[in-house]
Amino acid sequence: MEVSAVSRGTWCGCVVPRERRLQSRSLSLLIGGRRSFKSPAVACSLVGSEGPSPSSAKVLRRILESPGIHQGPACFDALSAKLVENAGFPICFTSGFSISAARLALPDTGLLSYGEMVEQGHLITQAVSIPVIGDADNGYGNAMNLKRTLKGFIAAGFAGIILEDQISPKACGHTRGRKVVSREEAVMKIRAAVDARRESGSDIVIVARTDSRQAVSFDEALIRSREFADAGADVLFIDALASRQEMRAFCEVSPLVPKMANMLEGGGKTPILNPLELEEIGFKIVAYPLSLIGVSIRAMQDSLTAIRGGRIPPPGSMPSFEEIKDILGFNSYYEEEKRYATSTNKLLSKRESSSIYSIQQRDQVDTEQTSQSLKEPIVEVITPDDVYNKYGADSSRDPFSGIWSRTLRVKITGRDGFEKLDLRIPAGFLDGVTNIVPALGGINIKELLDDAAEEVGGKLLLDFNDRMGDRIQVFLE
Numbered sequence: 001m002e003v004s005a006v007s008r009g010t011w012c013g014c015v016v017p018r019e020r021r022l023q024s025r026s027l028s029l030l031i032g033g034r035r036s037f038k039s040p041a042v043a044c045s046l047v048g049s050e051g052p053s054p055s056s057a058k059v060l061r062r063i064l065e066s067p068g069i070h071q072g073p074a075c076f077d078a079l080s081a082k083l084v085e086n087a088g089f090p091i092c093f094t095s096g097f098s099i100s101a102a103r104l105a106l107p108d109t110g111l112l113s114y115g116e117m118v119e120q121g122h123l124i125t126q127a128v129s130i131p132v133i134g135d136a137d138n139g140y141g142n143a144m145n146l147k148r149t150l151k152g153f154i155a156a157g158f159a160g161i162i163l164e165d166q167i168s169p170k171a172c173g174h175t176r177g178r179k180v181v182s183r184e185e186a187v188m189k190i191r192a193a194v195d196a197r198r199e200s201g202s203d204i205v206i207v208a209r210t211d212s213r214q215a216v217s218f219d220e221a222l223i224r225s226r227e228f229a230d231a232g233a234d235v236l237f238i239d240a241l242a243s244r245q246e247m248r249a250f251c252e253v254s255p256l257v258p259k260m261a262n263m264l265e266g267g268g269k270t271p272i273l274n275p276l277e278l279e280e281i282g283f284k285i286v287a288y289p290l291s292l293i294g295v296s297i298r299a300m301q302d303s304l305t306a307i308r309g310g311r312i313p314p315p316g317s318m319p320s321f322e323e324i325k326d327i328l329g330f331n332s333y334y335e336e337e338k339r340y341a342t343s344t345n346k347l348l349s350k351r352e353s354s355s356i357y358s359i360q361q362r363d364q365v366d367t368e369q370t371s372q373s374l375k376e377p378i379v380e381v382i383t384p385d386d387v388y389n390k391y392g393a394d395s396s397r398d399p400f401s402g403i404w405s406r407t408l409r410v411k412i413t414g415r416d417g418f419e420k421l422d423l424r425i426p427a428g429f430l431d432g433v434t435n436i437v438p439a440l441g442g443i444n445i446k447e448l449l450d451d452a453a454e455e456v457g458g459k460l461l462l463d464f465n466d467r468m469g470d471r472i473q474v475f476l477e
Contacts, residue, residue, distance in 0.1 A: 056159040057203040060131035063090055064205070064235070064258050069279040074135075074289040076102040077120065078127035079328075083292075085128040086327070091159075091285065092128065094121060096135040098293035110169025114140040118152045125157030133160035133207065133287075137170050138181075143192035150196040153204065160205035162237065163193055165212065165224065180215045187227045194232035207260060208233035214240050214269070222253055229254035235285070236260065240269040244281070247271070251282030258284035265290045309468030310412075310439035311420075408445075408461075409475040410437055420470065427476065439466040445474070452476050 063070055074095035075081035084092045097108040099120055104111060117136070125132050134153050139146030146163065153161045164170065165186035167179045180186065190208050197204055208228035213221040221238045228236060237260040241247050247270070251259050261283040263272050278286055303313040325331070410433065412421040425433060427449060434441040440462075448461045462474040 055203075056125075056131045056157065057205055060091065060133070060159040060205050061203065061234075063131065064284060069275050069283055070285050071275060072133065072285060072287050073291055074098055074287055074293075075124060075132075076293055078123045080292045080296075081124045081128045081132065082327070085130045090130060092124075092130055092132045093162075093287045093289070094124060094132060094134045095287075095289040095293070096137055097289060099135075101293055101297075109171055110137070112137075114145075114149055114152065118156045121153065121156040121158055131159030132157070133162060133205070134158040136161050136163055138164050138166045138168060139189060139193075141168070143185075143189050146189050147192050147196035147199075150193050150204070150206075151200050154197075154200050154202045158204065160207055160235070161193070162207040162209050163189065164209040164239075165189070166215075178211050178215045180210070180212050183220070183224055183227070186210065186224055187231050190228050190231040190233050205234045206232070207235040207237055209237040209239055209260075211239050213238050213242070213246075218242075218246055218249075222250065225250065225253050229257045233257065237262070242269050244271055244273075247273075247283075248281050255282075260284070261286040263288050265294060305468070309466055309470065310437050310472075311468075406449075407477040408433070409477050410440075411473045411475070412437070413471045413473075415469040424477070437472065439472055440474070448474075449476065 070090050072089060072091040072093045073084050073087075074093040075084055076095060076098035081092050094117075096112060096117070099117065100106055100108045100112045103116065103120060106112075117134070121132070121134050134156070136149050136153060139149045141149075150161055150163075165180045167181055171178045181189075190206065193206050197206065208225070208231075210221050210224045210228070212224055218241075225236045225238060235258045236250075236254065238246075238250050239262055241250060247261070259282060261273075261278050262268075262270060263286055264270060265272070265288060273281075275286060299317070302317065306313050319327070406427040407424050408427045410421065410423040410425070411419070414420050421437075423436060425436075433445070443462065445461070452459050452461060459476045460473065461476055462472065465471050
């Protein structure tokens with residue numbers, strides 16, 4: 001059997017002395033561990049970050065040869081990949097499940113095509129500098145199709161490729177209905193992948209996955225894993241292992257070849273273990289396929305519920321606008337943009353600089369008002385004198401003359417009994433009130449004001465619960 005660069009590594013077996021395990025944990029923090037959560041500033045361009053270098057596969061191989069276990073959350077687009085890198089992870093996976101969800105809003109049942117996956121992969125790899133291991137399903141066909149798939153993944157910038165032995169259409173690993181090709185065909189496709197890599201002059205890492213644990217038996221999965229290693233696979237992966245015992249037995253197969261674990265969050269077939277436990281058993285890399293897409297779905301649902309209920313997501317549930325701009329590289333973009341400024345650009349910048357002081361003053365006032373609003377939920381809307389005089393109580397041009405002399409008070413009390421908003425605005429500012437409290441849309445407040453024109457202050461005009469269960473009250477003062 002041909003021993004690959006990774007296979008010649010000296011660690012991935014199950015039986016590891018305790019002293020070496022401790023050394024592995026320490027070194028993994030230096031070699032592949034987490035960096036700070038804020039990535040250093042890098043040059044920015046219109047195509048995103050500098051993207052993976054041509055040697056990203058070699059970087060991945062060095063990671064696989066280094067001590068310790070290495071975590072790789074699964075991304076589904078360029079932004080999620082960038083966040084993985086910014087969080088300090090040394091590697092990143094793509095998840096066919098998550099990409100199918102994000103790109104098509106459809107289940108991972110073989111509906112995502114080769115071309116769509118390569119296109120998405122290219123955007124992902126160009127957004128980051130860490131190695132990305134791509135999910136290539138079953139290679140999208142026979143051995144010849146698989147060779148084209150591998151070359152396409154190389155061109156897209158992937159450092160590694162995961163190839164499975166399911167028939168078409170494939171199914172998500174932890175769902176029902178999985179079937180696999182014959183053992184002979186499965187091994188032949190791995191050999192085809194190795195040939196395609198050699199023909200391309202690439203060093204892409206081949207991760208051989210088998211789904212035969214669920215489709216046939218655990219013993220069949222072990223046999224296929226051994227034969228995949230003999231065929232030249234760099235990493236072995238049995239999906240949907242059902243116990244610690246199975247995980248340990250898998251790591252004893254071809255001990256010099258690294259093993260991949262898949263921690264399917266939220267209720268898969270494989271026990272969820274922490275990284276140290278996985279390292280103890282003998283795994284080298286671990287994927288987290290659903291964390292990012294899962295929390296994204298829930299966060300979007302919560303935000304939409306809040307918006308539909310007449311609110312915006314609370315500040316603690318999302319980054320500030322400045323943080324979002326920083327994540328996306330606006331500041332780096334502006335710094336790089338200065339290098340290409342022309343004389344015309346500089347003249348315009350000089351002219352605009354005269355207004356910077358007034359802008360800063362306005363920003364300072366806005367900041368102070370925002371800070372005050374966080375401390376005190378009561379909001380006072382001040383109407384300029386010229387506006388008041390134009391549309392005020394003495395004006396005959398406004399059919400609602402006298403409205404500006406009255407005040408509307410809008411109060412929102414949450415289901416938990418806590419006050420969320422206590423807003424006072426001139427009663428004539430009716431068109432704008434729905435921008436603040438959308439739940440008031442469709443209510444004829446002007447008619448209510450007409451009926452209460454002669455009432456004394458403090459009259460309750462409205463009292464109802466919105467779809468979120470919050471109580472909304474409108475008073476005329």
